[in-house]
Amino acid sequence: MTQLQKEIQDQVRLPAKVALDVVLQGIKIRLGRSLVTIMGVVLGIAFLMSILAGQLAKEGVSHESDLRAEVGRMMNFLTAEAGPLNERVVGVVQVGPLSEAENRFVKAILAQRPKVQWATVGGNAKIPAELAGAVQAVAVDQVGKEATAVVVAGDGPAPAVDWTAILANARQKVVGLARGTAAPTSAPAAEMESNSSTSSSASASSDAPAYTTVNLSRQPRPEETAAALKEATKNRFRSTWIITIALAVTVIGITNSMLMSVTERFREIGTMKCLGALSSFIRQIFLIESSLVGLVGGVAGTIFGTLFALAIYGFTYGFLLVLGSINWGLLGASAVGSVVVALVLSVIAAIYPARFASRMVPAMALRTNI
Amino acid sequence: MTQAATPQATAARLERLFEKPAAQQRRCIIRAVDVKKVYRMGNTETQALRGASLDIFQGEYLSIMGPSGSGKSTLFNMIGGLSKPSSGKVYIDQVDIAQLDHNELAWLRCRKIGYIFQSYNLIQVMTCLENVTLPMSFAGLEGDEAREKGIAILKLVGLGHRVLHKPSELSGGQQQRCAIARALANSPEIVLADEPTANLDQKTGAEMIELLAKLKIELGVTIVSATHDLKMLKRSDRILWIADGRIVKTARPEEIDFNSGEFH
Ligand SMILES: Nc1ncnc2c1ncn2[C@@H]1O[C@H](COP(=O)(O)OP(=O)(O)OP(=O)(O)O)[C@@H](O)[C@H]1O
Ligand SMILES: [Mg+2]
Numbered sequence: 001m002t003q004l005q006k007e008i009q010d011q012v013r014l015p016a017k018v019a020l021d022v023v024l025q026g027i028k029i030r031l032g033r034s035l036v037t038i039m040g041v042v043l044g045i046a047f048l049m050s051i052l053a054g055q056l057a058k059e060g061v062s063h064e065s066d067l068r069a070e071v072g073r074m075m076n077f078l079t080a081e082a083g084p085l086n087e088r089v090v091g092v093v094q095v096g097p098l099s100e101a102e103n104r105f106v107k108a109i110l111a112q113r114p115k116v117q118w119a120t121v122g123g124n125a126k127i128p129a130e131l132a133g134a135v136q137a138v139a140v141d142q143v144g145k146e147a148t149a150v151v152v153a154g155d156g157p158a159p160a161v162d163w164t165a166i167l168a169n170a171r172q173k174v175v176g177l178a179r180g181t182a183a184p185t186s187a188p189a190a191e192m193e194s195n196s197s198t199s200s201s202a203s204a205s206s207d208a209p210a211y212t213t214v215n216l217s218r219q220p221r222p223e224e225t226a227a228a229l230k231e232a233t234k235n236r237f238r239s240t241w242i243i244t245i246a247l248a249v250t251v252i253g254i255t256n257s258m259l260m261s262v263t264e265r266f267r268e269i270g271t272m273k274c275l276g277a278l279s280s281f282i283r284q285i286f287l288i289e290s291s292l293v294g295l296v297g298g299v300a301g302t303i304f305g306t307l308f309a310l311a312i313y314g315f316t317y318g319f320l321l322v323l324g325s326i327n328w329g330l331l332g333a334s335a336v337g338s339v340v341v342a343l344v345l346s347v348i349a350a351i352y353p354a355r356f357a358s359r360m361v362p363a364m365a366l367r368t369n370i
Numbered sequence: 371m372t373q374a375a376t377p378q379a380t381a382a383r384l385e386r387l388f389e390k391p392a393a394q395q396r397r398c399i400i401r402a403v404d405v406k407k408v409y410r411m412g413n414t415e416t417q418a419l420r421g422a423s424l425d426i427f428q429g430e431y432l433s434i435m436g437p438s439g440s441g442k443s444t445l446f447n448m449i450g451g452l453s454k455p456s457s458g459k460v461y462i463d464q465v466d467i468a469q470l471d472h473n474e475l476a477w478l479r480c481r482k483i484g485y486i487f488q489s490y491n492l493i494q495v496m497t498c499l500e501n502v503t504l505p506m507s508f509a510g511l512e513g514d515e516a517r518e519k520g521i522a523i524l525k526l527v528g529l530g531h532r533v534l535h536k537p538s539e540l541s542g543g544q545q546q547r548c549a550i551a552r553a554l555a556n557s558p559e560i561v562l563a564d565e566p567t568a569n570l571d572q573k574t575g576a577e578m579i580e581l582l583a584k585l586k587i588e589l590g591v592t593i594v595s596a597t598h599d600l601k602m603l604k605r606s607d608r609i610l611w612i613a614d615g616r617i618v619k620t621a622r623p624e625e626i627d628f629n630s631g632e633f634h
Contacts, residue, residue, distance in 0.1 A: 025495035281508070
């Protein structure tokens with residue numbers, strides 16, 4: 001009793017390894033045809049991946065050039081008001097974590113070789129580690145001493161300080177706001193101009209202007225944001241559609257060649273059934289073959305697609321810019337996703353051929369004319 | 371999935387079905403009762419078998435004779451559980467195989483019956499040894515044990531020196547020897563051979579028949595072999611004629627004049 005039970009369980013379980021053997025040997029023999037199938041997967045997945053990687057490269061490049069434009073503008077606004085910065089003293093009041101643009105902006109200031117006095121306000125403000133050596137940390141009331149300009153930067157509330165007192169000993173009384181939101185408390189909001197290369201005197205009501213505020217950031221107009229969003233949605237739809245078509249073609253290609261593989265092996269399948277192979281074993285053979293094709297094709301396609309997209313964008317915008325600005329984490333995730341997609345699609349493509357093969361009557365093997 | 375029944379249930383069932391009867395003198399191992407088979411292709415119907423009944427006893431060497439198209443292969447498919455009769459019953463070891471499901475039939479084909487085909491049907495991508503161990507792996511036997519058993523069987527059929535060759539590197543006779551070894555892999559009680567010599571020359575064909583007869587004696591397997599060549603009948607215990615889907619006569623080899631093909 002137990003012996004027979006074991007026999008039947010073994011018959012169900014063991015042949016997974018055998019199936020893999022059969023598949024590997026089959027692929028070796030039919031290498032030419034397997035390669036054609038794999039090429040189909042490579043093309044489909046390379047297409048998918050080139051679009052994904054291309055999008056990431058494009059986003060990286062446009063993000064980077066936006067950033068550069070932003071930093072350039074901030075610098076222009078600041079120097080228009082404060083004049084050249086080299087050999088002068090520049091104060092920085094950091095009220096929170098710096099944005100990427102602010103970080104770059106501070107570095108751009110440092111590149112002009114002023115002496116930088118850096119004050120932090122609030123618990124969230126910390127001097128970025130890579131700048132700590134180049135600046136002099138001071139208390140906030142010391143930041144304006146001898147300064148040509150004081151820049152307020154960071155994601156945080158406006159510093160509750162008396163600018164008139166801080167800037168008392170300044171060489172030029174200029175406050176640059178890296179963010180429109182971080183308006184100094186002592187300066188009435190009404191006097192801030194949203195897009196200002198123009199400057200305004202802080203205390204218009206008083207007889208003498210105590211200091212000048214420059215808003216360095218530019219808030220994009222709502223209609224611009226809306227248009228960009230619409231454009232992005234349109235692009236996403238278009239590439240989704242193209243990708244879907246490409247992948248559908250790939251799936252049909254795999255199904256077709258798996259069906260060919262089944263008809264090619266009618267005799268072999270029938271023989272194995274005569275020898276006691278279960279239908280599930282036959283199914284396994286084709287599912288394993290297809291997953292191998294999907295895995296190999298998926299990895300190769302992902303590599304080719306990525307290289308292709310990076311090459312195209314690299315030649316257009318320069319490799320340094322593209323490779324420096326692309327989001328590598330997202331690129332890696334897309335690559336893994338592509339391989340998974342290849343694998344899943346191959347298995348889906350093999351379901352019908354595998355069922356077809358597993359339902360074949362073993363008497364087929366006895367017919368010699370196939 | 372076709373594996374609806376649990377292995378335990380299947381095992382219990384098979385255990386009950388194939389329960390060994392008390393030792394009999396001549397156990398009937400295969401019984402066909404009024405088996406009919408109709409092939410439908412579009413509108414045309416072919417009556418391949420028109421009611422064949424036969425008993426095959428354990429340990430006998432039965433030859434089935436008949437002209438081409440008479441229904442020999444069809445009869446083999448029925449008694450080997452390879453396809454279902456249109457009507458009639460087939461019993462293997464007293465079990466009506468119509469009541470077996472997919473997996474039980476696979477078990478039957480795996481362990482009870484060995485098949486030998488006219489065109490060998492070896493798996494081309496596998497070596498001789500792998501071809502022989504493949505049905506063993508379906509039966510759960512793997513590794514060194516299977517390899518050793520495979521080599522022993524290949525030696526038995528006279529292929530000990532070609533163990534690691536691929537079928538494409540063997541002569542027709544050697545390929546058929548390999549196929550015979552494969553049929554014996556799981557020590558079946560029955561070997562079904564459908565025109566095993568049809569693709570071979572006279573001499574090699576005769577060698578094959580000798581080999582089958584030897585296996586019958588040494589291993590005690592029941593051999594059912596189809597042929598349309600009179601010269602292949604001498605070693606059989608019983609000969610069955612089939613014509614146009616019917617079994618027309620039975621004879622012993624000594625009743626036949628092998629030169630004229632006439633009966634005494
Ligand atoms: N799968 C099938 N579909 C349709 N007709 C079939 C099928 N298999 C066999 N036949 C028909 O059934 C009849 C008997 O065929 P079968 O193969 O059993 O003959 P056979 O005696 O084995 O002949 P041979 O000696 O040529 O092998 C033939 O007329 C054949 O055309
Ligand atoms: Mg035939």
